[in-house]
Amino acid sequence: MSTLLEVSGVSVSFDGFRAINNLSIQIAEPEMRAVIGPNGAGKTTFMDIVTGKTRPDEGRITWGDRSISLIGMNESQIAQEGIGRKFQKPTVFEAQTVRENIVMALKNPRGPFDLLFKRRMSGLEDRVRGISDEIGLTDALDQTSGALSHGQKQWLEIGMLLAQDPRLLLVDEPAAGMTPAEREHTTDLLVRAAKTRAVVVVEHDMEFVRRLNCKVTCLHQGSVLAEGSLDHVTKNQDVIDVYLGR
């Protein structure tokens, strides 16, 4: 297990409000990590910073075996480095079919001319099938993704994330809007993914977090409040005060 992502001393302010305050987190590869914390703790903003959407005011973010800095890289470069993201509000391309969504995400050359001239990608159909089987959407492949249920959209987005074949998956509230059975399936998906990759899951549902059975980081006001096993974190008095006790 080696460190894949290292966030150290990162701060971000929005109009004077410190959303992230001297935050330091390390993620190894492979690893499953759950991030919890009250609303507004900065969980989504943490993902925004790692994926290049928000630029930190200070701090360092280093990535990979050669510890390159992610700061200053744009979103698509960071994505190509192998960081994939699922958004809190599921965002799939609703006007397009499930298949088109998955194909777009599949790890392949990403320039316009690559797509124009390399039409036939070997094993494309098999790879699409593999993903759609895993997320249970094989029957819906040719359906417009806008017509999917909320839970199915969540899965499609997780499927797109897997299709990207990233080294680090940042998954923001994957179980929202899912039935208990769907949640269980989602846990399985993520646990399987975490066997070979780093997976960071933000989730409010403690039952879900327990099933992930992994190290937990609790954020509060933009920095780490507690970190360790779920039992260790949930017994922490500060965590009970700001999050669990309410």
Next chain:
Amino acid sequence: MNNSFISRNPSVMWFLLCLAVFTFAVTLLSEASGATFISTSFLKTLGKTLCLCLVAVAMDVVWGYCGILSLGHFAFFGIGGYAIGMWLMYERTREIVETSMSANVLPPTPDEITTAIGSQIFGVVGGSEFPAIWAFSHSLTLQLLAVVLVPGLLALVFGWLAFRSRVTGVYLSILTQAMTLALSLYFFQNDTGLRGNNGLSGLQNIPGLSDVSQATLSLWFFWASAVALGLGYVLFAWITAGKLGSVIRAVRDNEARVRFLGYHVESYKLFVFTITAMVAGIAGALYYPQAGIINPAEITPIASIYLAVWVAIGGRGRLYGAVLGAAAVSLMSSWFTGGSAQDINLGFYVVKWTDWWLVLLGATFVAVTLFFPKGIGGLFDLLPRKKGENA
């Protein structure tokens, strides 16, 4: 590759078939074939309409598919027209000047010929010197290259600057409109060397083909326009199909999300913006020899706004919609403004269509936007279709 591509896209095949039938029918009915149904001037209108359809298809790709409401594509069209117009005018004037001078007692020197051509062309703006911008006007090859390369380069540089700073939506439209305005003002200036507001004229006379009647020439241009539209349609259908098309539409719907999938959105926008500008240039180069004249008024922002209106009325996001919109609106426009439409006498007021046509067009645009956002092309969705077939 193209064969299988076309067979996998039935709407492309249907379009090409309709275009071929139309071309064939018009040819049979035209004066050049001895018929009298289609006059030469109407044939020119039809040929010009095909060129407008081509630029509309390009506009549909950049706006309807990629989501960039460009108010500059008709300027690219005009630049294509200017590029070919310079050669036409230079070469045609040279022919005339050399013929008239060959009667002189002393054979004219090359310098004298150049000065004579210059004063013929630039007399209207009080000059006879060739401005630098005409440096290549003697060469058909170079001017043909300019038809594609000048709009292409302009789009590339402008697009790179605009997309790189992530200007999107309305602001991007305003920026493209500013570019168009600046271009048209540049063309209006006498100093530019493109004859200011006189523009270029006599473009219907093709050098070296003075023996060919206008009826025949018009038919040739009509064919060329039809071929260009067919090829352009296939090109854009190919670009907007498959994974590339998928990414382009995704950029339109949520470009931020596309970035997180690892795509460099700016490259895609630049690719679409530039290639459509180049095709617009080609369409313009075919249009203006049929129109006979081009002037800077053709390049003003309003022309590009009309282009957007055609595409909106025809139906954004489907190529045949753009063709239908451009054809319907431009043909109706020439019918209403050409004096063919009867004025309506209301007793207390006479509705003159030359004035009221624009009001009608504006009202139609508003109505389509509000009530039929899919435009004319949306009517095809009402047709029963086989399951799994994709238009």
